[in-house]
Amino acid sequence: MKYRKNMEDRVDIWKEIFEKVRKTPFIDTHEHLSEESDRLSISPEKDSWISMMGPYFSDDLISAGLDEQGRAKLLDTELSLHERWAVVEPLWGAVRNTAYAKALEFSVKELYGIDEISFSTIDQIQEKYLEFRKEGFYKEAFSSRYAHIESCQVNSLDGAPFRESEQPELLMQDLSIVPMFAREEVVLGLSIEKFSEPANISVQSIDDWYKVIDWYFVQYGEKAVAVKSQNAYNRDLDYDPVAKESAAPLFLKRIKKEEMSEEEMKALENHLFGYTVGKATEYNLPVKLHTGYFAGFNGMPMARVARNPGDMSNLCMNFPNTRFVFMHMTYPYESELLALTKHHRGAVADMCWAWIIDPVAAQNFLKRYLVTAPLNKILTFGGDHSYVECTIGHAAIARRGIARALTELVQEEWFTLEEALAVVEPIMCGNAKEIFHID
């Protein structure tokens, strides 16, 4: 009888918490969404829902055994939907269990009312996909009917460091700082010449380069919601301080295209990173850093990822006035992130992307976070998607995880039900508003 009573209590707690989580909008702290008009410029004949399987999900397909030619076929928009699905079908059973796949199925369910992705539903999904994809569909996708997101923060991958959005209230933007400090081969074609062009500055010295960086902050510092670097894909986060006197001659070497050693390139990056982070701090912009797990396949240097937490704590100490938003829960080093966030004032934990990498770890992380570190430094959602439709499924998974974590905290008597309900607003949107200065 007692067991039964406990079960009933559990259901009641869950219901009440989930209802609150459902009604509360997210501030989504990380997306790669293109502009709606860019999405709509693709002709419907070439626009297939199966392209949504490209980012993330196809990484799992490769991990499960698909070869790269197979993946290229899946991504080939010249092929028919059926030809592309033929690549997925043999492995669907092997990858359908992952949250990458579940997020897609959640999206299809929430958006199109179709319960599963299978050969028997792919045509129907296509029909509904094209039906939904029309002017205003970003707003619709973010409405309380679907993802229930008040605004999101886009890290544009168009190439330009900042994108002027057509919907700036909905698609807030990060300013990418990678071209300001990173070596040329990682900055997506933004050489010193190209990057300084809009500022109309001819760069002959490190002082000129500072002026270029300053120009970007003058132009976009007010409009941007944060600055962002994903340079952890290219190197360690050990941006140790390097003085201007050492960096200036290295910069001259770089603009003269003289050969530079790895050590020299790293020292120059470290110095410019310091200058850039200083600027961001001056502009009151949080510094978002990719940490932890890598998107993609067959290429994650785990030893380097494992060094992230140590480097992150040095960053907090070397830049004591900067707010670092450590992204992706630093997965799989979320315990270290928890310790960092508890210890360093400047550290903020961002769970963007985490709910579809390892949803159980995400749920446990949130639960542990809420009884370990200050409430005002946790951000619980960022989709990290290029398709707005995918954000819907991801948000559905995140909402369930958040509600489960809070339900368990009540059952285990860490929180009363009232306390659990009271943290929903800050962790889903209130903290983001404060950290990113959103009215």
Ligand SMILES: [Zn+2]
């Ligand atoms: Zn991302």
